[in-house]
Amino acid sequence: MIPTAFDYVRPDGVEEALALLAGTPGARVLAGGQSLLPGLRTGEAVPGGGPVRLLVDVTRLEGLRGAVRTPAGLRIGALTTLAELAADPLVLSEAPELAAAARANGDPQVRNLGTVGGNLAAPGRATDLPVAALAADALVELAAPGGRSTRTAEEFTATGPPPDTLITALLVPAAGAAGAFEKTADRATRYPVCAVAVRITRHGPRIAVTGATARAVRLHGVEELLRGREAYPTQEVLAAFRAQPRELFVPGRGTSAEYLGHLAGVLTARALTRALAAWTALG
Template sequence: MILAEFDYVRPAGLDEALALLSGTRGAKALAGGQSLLPDLRSGADRAGLLVDIRRLAELRGIGRTTDGTRLRIGALTTLAELATDPLVLAEAPELAAAARANGDPQVRNLGTIGGNLLAAGRATDLPVAALAADAVAELAGPDGRSTVPAEELAAGPAPAGSVLTALLVPAAGPAAAFEKTADRATRYPVCATAVRITPGGPRIAVTGATSRALRLRGVEDRLRGGPYGTDAVLAAFRAEPRELFVPGRGTSAEYLGHLVGVLTARALHRAEQALAR
């Protein structure tokens, strides 16, 4: 289909972008455009105004927060940059692995972490890694700055007129991993899992096999204190209600429940190995 008509503006700063997004009916932010433009072309979405935020320097960059306990990853950081950044590889390896698993090189060079986290209706890879990392989204909107847990962001859309400015990720070192089985045609996950091993026990999140990215606290509780062997992990997943796993694309809930258990056991094993080095 041909794109419907819309207006376009490139604001000089974030405040101007926020004013346009909150004050213009049908305004949408344009960053990587990997989800928005195909949806506009297909008619799945509409926009009266595209606010191009791609050149806003304040939304770029990867570093540490002032207290040094978290990484601050700008929302316009591309998936390719996230996948190869030395600080992310050392302190949040599940995010780097999720970025590497996303699409192909063209997608990773254009797609941004903000767009990936906010891709409503799509089982993208970064939200599950953000949940396992216990990350926090930093938002700017007409009422000022705020933070929202990544888990809350995964449950619903960001507030209207707001812009995701950064992802704040607790530094974990190597004790984290990501695993995925991808749909061959779309590269979206049939099932993906991300884990972090913390002093309080594992954090485990899944997507693709479920209706949205979810922390599996029941599985976490059953595995608290270990062991993280395959048999123990599969038993923990078998105790989850089957209706948690959403069948589709030729898969059954039973198959998905087993697959996510296998991937989680593999991810936990890799995280343990990295921790032991």
């Protein structure tokens, strides 16, 4: 039973959906519903805050599903499910950290319903996809009444989606790179206690972490300390993490900042080892 009264509409196009969101106080986007519906059922806070007056079901909007290669890289539609993302051959070959993050998310039922856009924008708790998007240096494509725009994944994870916008795609730049993802999950919820995504390019490693931090973040300080190395021994990676400010890691669920910093370092060392092997194989 859902104890909240609201209206429901399924628009035929992106412009209609945007008009409904902009013109209806309390309107919310319904895609996979993995964050929204539990809040409606329990009466707890839902994404966006305030009462829900209208659900705008975007699940049948055209052109927002699947991954395609473009001259700039991969374009992954926001309505692509996590299960589809995890199994897509293009994503597996060109952005394996994204596929692995999708595969690590929840259980099969969650992955069959949850979407790329919903996972990127999910409020309140750490999810797996944003950290992989950060490591991939991806862009989030947004539709607003005034047109389309993009934000870097780093900016998007810091601010969230602007009001009255729709996430339409995740854009992964074309570049010779190798990536990997590692996660320690809460056994009950499958949310990450700590999840790490890395990508190795000719410019050095990109490293992002979530769960152990207040939100998904790029670890530019760690990247700088490891730049120019041909290998990433665990002890050197751990030393780079110990050099980071302790307040970066947020204790919770019986963990300390020191433990989470160490765990993030261990997971990063594992991910870098795997990514380096893939990078070497690329020649």
